Each structure stands twice: as structure tokens, then as C-alpha cells.
Amino acid sequence: MKKENVEKAYLLAKELYAELGVNTDEVLQKMKDVNISLHCWQTDDVGGFETADGELSGGIQATGNYPGKATTIEQMRADLEKVLSLLPGKQRLNLHAIYGDFQGEKVDRDEIEVKHFQSWIDWCKAQGIGMDFNATCFSHDRAADGFTLSSKNEENRRFWVEHVKRCRAISAEAGKQLGTPCVHNTWIPDGSKDVPVDRNGHRVLLKKSLDEAMAIDYPKEHMKDAVESKLFGIGVESMTVGSHDFYLGYAIKNNKLICLDNGHFHPTEQVGDKISACLQFLDEVLLHVTRPIRWDSDHVVTLNEDVQLIASEIVRNNFLSRVNIGLDFFDASINRIGAYVVGTRAAQKAFMIAMLEPTSKLIQYEEAGHNFERLALLEELKTKPFGAVWDYYCLQEGVAVGEDYIAEIQQYEKEFLEKR
Template sequence: MSNTENIKKAYELAKERYAALGVDADAAIEKMKGVNISLHCWQTDDVGGCEVKHGELSGGIQATGNYPGKATTIEEIRADLEKVLALLPGKQRLNLHAIYGDFQGGVVDRDAIEVKHFQSWIDWCKKQGIGMDFNATCFSHERAADGFTLSSKNEENRKFWVEHVKRCRAISAEVGKQLGTPCVHNTWIPDGSKDTPVDRNGYRANLKKSLDEAMAVKYPKEHMKDAVESKLFGIGVESMTVGSHDFYLGYAIANNILICLDNGHFHPTEQVGDKISSVLQFVDEVLLHVTRPIRWDSDHVVTLNEDVQLIASEIMRNNFLNRVNIGLDFFDASINRIGAYVTGTRAAQKAFLIAALEPTNDLVKLEEAGKNFERLAMLEELKTMPFSAVWDYYCLQENVPVGADYIAEIQKYENEVLVNR
């Protein structure tokens, strides 16, 4: 019996097991068409970017390790992304930072970027048949050296960053218009204080003023969507982060824009999965940055853990896929970068498929009837259901490597491509 036949046979058996619980495995796989993950381009090159260097990484951003094969040109970044896309089931998106423009070796400061610097990326996405998201890059620049950008009390610097965000939003709108799918533009800044500040209010008032100015022009939502992202703290800003969760949640609600929830940007005992149904009572949509924090926002490769599973389960249980924009945010330079990319993305996808295979309606009925033992028991039994057989069949249908087969594919790419860089 061939491996393909074994996969199909295992799926049929698993399908029967799930059917006994009232779950349609075929329907669960069909739901995965709505799980489009925005792939963060910065995993390919350790957040290096393509511009002439403007400054070192800042705001707690740090890629550790120096594994051979890092992408060093825009062509290498795209080649790596194409390899990643080929190893993932389903249709994904690209998430691009402003520092990854196609600057052709020229010096273009961030307050001067235009659509033309990203047209080749738009064309690349068209060729791949995927959508694209965008991010202002408010770090790694001499005008961010003092730790402040949009909240800066240096008016010249503050206006520089406002202009940068304005241009990024205009680029995002054109991206969405050309690709025919809304481009989510995310604003994250590293602003904060290493030691205890006195005028917290002054910095936050400046940030609100800057955001109001940068977002004054409104674009059609079918072209672009604004998001703002908080952070608990970063290296060098341990005592106060200007853009806290409280600040941005208030701003998002007041302005009807997206709040970005990065599960590495909160206290280690907080769970982003618990926040989703709360914030969606007050905003239309959210943006997710799925990562794996260890101790703090260390942006480790996503694994199939309880935090990621809760995020996926909350989305699938409540039919929130049309209100949640899913992105990743991790960067690991200590291992094969493509391997990290594919392993992390597949882990996130697995969480969503597991969630789609849950008999949610029956569990809710048990809960509402006060049958909490039965609910607990069912949730535990689901953990050992034959999910892997469904996952393998899903990958087979999508014509991508099944199980651990992608490891050999990445090793081959390393031997043929990465080692020659």
C-alpha cells in the first residue's frame, strides 16, 4: 500500500471517530480556507531590511544567532518566501515592513518612501496570488536613537515619524487597491523610558496627537485597514512604554480601527485568547501577531502550545475568522530560518484545524446545563483524538509535504541554496 493510500485510509478512520462526536472532518478542512496567515518577511533576514542602514535595532527587537544562509538581498528574501509558501497548505499573505522597499541601492529616507519603492513587491504578490500587509518601521533609525518617535518631544523628529506613517498608510491603500484585498497597516513604536519618567502624560498626549495627524486621511476599508499595536516593555524601555495596551485599546475604540494583539506583548500570565472576545465587543476587527514568548517578548518560533490553541479556539468557536486578521511575529537566527518559518506557521495552522474539529455546540450545551464534569471530560478526550490523520490528509489535498517530509525539503534547500550565500 502506498503512503498516499495509508494517509487516505487513516483519514477515513479518523473521520469516523470525529463523526461519532458530531464533527464533520471534511467541513473542518473546508473551514481552513478562511485561515490566511500573514507571513512576516523579517524572519528571512533577522529584521535587516533592504534600505541603506539608518541605525541599529532598537526597542527590544533582537534576533539572536548567526545561522548560515541569511537572506541579504531582496531577491533572496523573495526566493525564501516562495520556498516557505510552497511548503504550507492553504493560501497565505505577505507582511512587509517599510524597510524592505525596493530601493535599488539608493538612499531613501523614511519620510520620502513612495508606492514606487514597493511596486515590485505588489507585482510579486500578484504573481503569487496572495494579499499583502504593511508596517511603518519606527525603529533602527538615528531619529529613534533617544527612544522616542511619534511621542517625541523633539518636534522635528516627531513630524518626521508622522510623515513616515502617513506615507506608509498611503502605500498600504495602494497595495490593497492593486491586489484587490484590504492591506492591514500596523503601527508599532518602541517609545518608552528605561528609568522612571515624570511626564508620562506628555509623551502619551504627543502620541495621540501624532496618530491623529498621521491618520487624518481616511482610505476605503476595502483598500486598507489601520491597526495599532501595544507592548508591555522592551529592552531599554523597562519602566514605561508610551503605547501601552490601555492607550491603544482606547484609541482603537475611539477611532474604530484595529487593535493588534501580539501574544508576546503582555504579562506572561495574560492570555491573548482571553482578550479576543472582549475587544471584539467594542471594535470591528483585530489583528493578531502570533508568537511564542519565553519570559518576555522574545519572539520564539510558534509551537502548538496551549496559548496558541486558545487563540485559535476562541476564533473558531465564535466564527470570528472574518473579524480577525492573523499574522505571525517571530524571528530566530539560531536555526535554519526557513525551517523556523515553516515549523512556526504549520504550528499555527494546526491549532486552527484542531479548533475546527471541536464539537463546540455540544460543549456549549453541556456548559449551559451546568454539566461541567462532562465538559471537562470531553475537552480532555479531544486532546487524544486522531487529529494528525486529518492534518496529513489536509496537506495531501493541498499538495504540500505531509508530516515530517518538509524537513528533508528544507534540508535540500539549505544544501542547494542557503550554503552558497
């Protein structure tokens, strides 16, 4: 896209938004506060580096076999660097415990240490970005019966408690070295395929395990704990131990972050509506932004109404400093780098659109009972030249403007992905 056309379009858009009382230059500055944590598992279909084949199970499934999957740490980092080069702003890395730099050594999950992730910390430092982390409580022999932290098999339960303990220690060290808090997220697949009798027993054990795993308090400037709920999972359709009610209660009581994944709720629920509710009682929340179709199918994020509501609620209420933004999707049916860039840019666009809204004027209409005027202005905003502001933002940040990133990704595919 020609630079002069982008600049001309921006100047016109700037004038149009100014008529609504919106300063687009200020919006471009505010976009620097939108830091999105990129989920490393999009590059390799949630495979990890524990085994040679990188095959996982236990309700984690990426569909498709598009060529170019990353199979080594070097390939994954190269892919991530390409993604970062195509995104405006400064992002973060979100790493699962199965992605350790194990150097071919078999290291079970209750034995992982900082040394297995030091090269990742160093990579993040070289990129000038922060790092987030996740315990990997799935796809393991000790999770074969469908239970981890809530297991009635005490040996298995203790194994997973130790895993989470070690993941928290790794997270705290990563945050300390990088100078930005590492959000450690705990999600477990525990549940029952058919109707259980003793739901309470498993939830008692889950609470006990979380208390044990999180007994050490790390400085918040180094690490923040989050717990993630789910409505149900594949193979555990009748009961999920870590439900939204359970984790919200646990988060409030223990001052943890609740992770809101917009694919983990009933299709009629909107995560955007939950943000202001949760932040009445919690200091911060963690978001996993995805695109569910029929349910938690983890499609590539697009600029849709659900994502827009999430962004708008955060921006309207000045919650950016209290919301940690991450993505969670894995599509193996298309170019994985392209999926990454499309999904992340879609989320970024949603936040920019929210920032271009004349919120104070809309609230004035609302509080005066002028609901027609509120609706009309919201509708008119949909056709304002947001794209011109977005293109100019990309130009300022020195990344591909408009659809120009398509050709860059196609070239990267030809040079690297097709040869894997």
C-alpha cells in the same frame, strides 16, 4: 509519507470525529478561511534593505548566526516562495517599510513612495496572495532618544508622522492593486528606561501624532489601520507610551484595529481571553502570534496552550472574518526557512484542532452545569486523531505531508542557503 496510508488514516479519523458530530470534510473547507500573514523579517533577522549591512537596533534583536540569511530582495523572495510551497492553504505577506526595493538609493523613511514597493506588490500578485504593511518606527537616528511619534523634539515627531502617512498611502495602494485590504500596523518603541515624571505629556503627543498621521480616510476595502501595544521593551522597562490601555482606547474611539501580540503582555495574561472582549467594541482585531519565553523573546510558534486558546476562541465564536492573523517571530539560531514552516504550520494546526471540536455539545454541557462532562470531553479530544486530518489536508493541498518537509528544507539549504 505514503499517500495510501494518509488516506486510510483519514477515513478512520473521519468516522471517529463523525461520532462526535464533527464533519471533517467541512473542516477541510473551513481551513481555506485561515489566511496567515507571513512576516518577511524572519528571513533576514529584521535587517531590511536600507543599509548594506542590514543592521538594526532599538530593542529589535534576533539571536543566533545560523548560515543562510537572506541579504537581497531576490534571496528573500526565493525563501518566501519556498515557504509558501510547503504550507497548505493560501497565505499573505507582511512587509515592513525597511524592506523597500530601493535599488541602492538612499531613501529616508519620510520619503518612501509606492514606487519603492511596487515590485513587492507585483510579486504578491504573481503569487496570488495579499499584502500587509508596517511603518518602521525603530532603528533610526531620529529614534535614538527612545521616542518617535511621542517625541518632544518637534522635528523628529514630524518626521515620524510623515513616515506613517506615507506607509498608509503605500498600504492603500497595495490593497487597491491586489484586490484585498492591506492591514497597516503601527508599533513604536517609545518609552523610558527609568521612572519618568511626564508620562502624560508623551501620550498627549502620541495621540496628536496618530490623529495627524491617520487624518486621511482610505477605503476599507483597500486598507485597514491597526495599532499595536506592548508591555515594555528593552531599554524602556519603566514606561511604554503605547500601552494596551492607550491603544485600546484609541482603537475604540477611532474605529481602528487593535493588534494583540501574545508576546506583548504579562506572562500570566492570555491573549485568547482578550479577543472576545475587544470584539464587543471593535469591528476587527489584528493578531501577532509568537511564542514568548520569559517575555517577548519571539521564539518560533509551537502548538501550545496559548496558541490553541487563541484559535479556539476565534473558531468557537465564528470570528474568523473579524480577526486578521499574522505571525511575529525571528529566530536566527536555526534554519530560517524551517523556523518559518514549523511556526506557520503550528498556527494552522491550532485552527484545525479548534474546528474539529464539537463546540455545540460542549456548550450544552456548560449551560446545563455539567462541568465534569465538559472537562472529560475536552480531555478526550486531546487524543483524537487530529494528525490524520492534518496530513490529509496537506495531501489535498499538494504540499509535503507530515515530517516530509524536513528533507525538502534540508535540500534547499544545501542548494542555496549554504552558498550565501
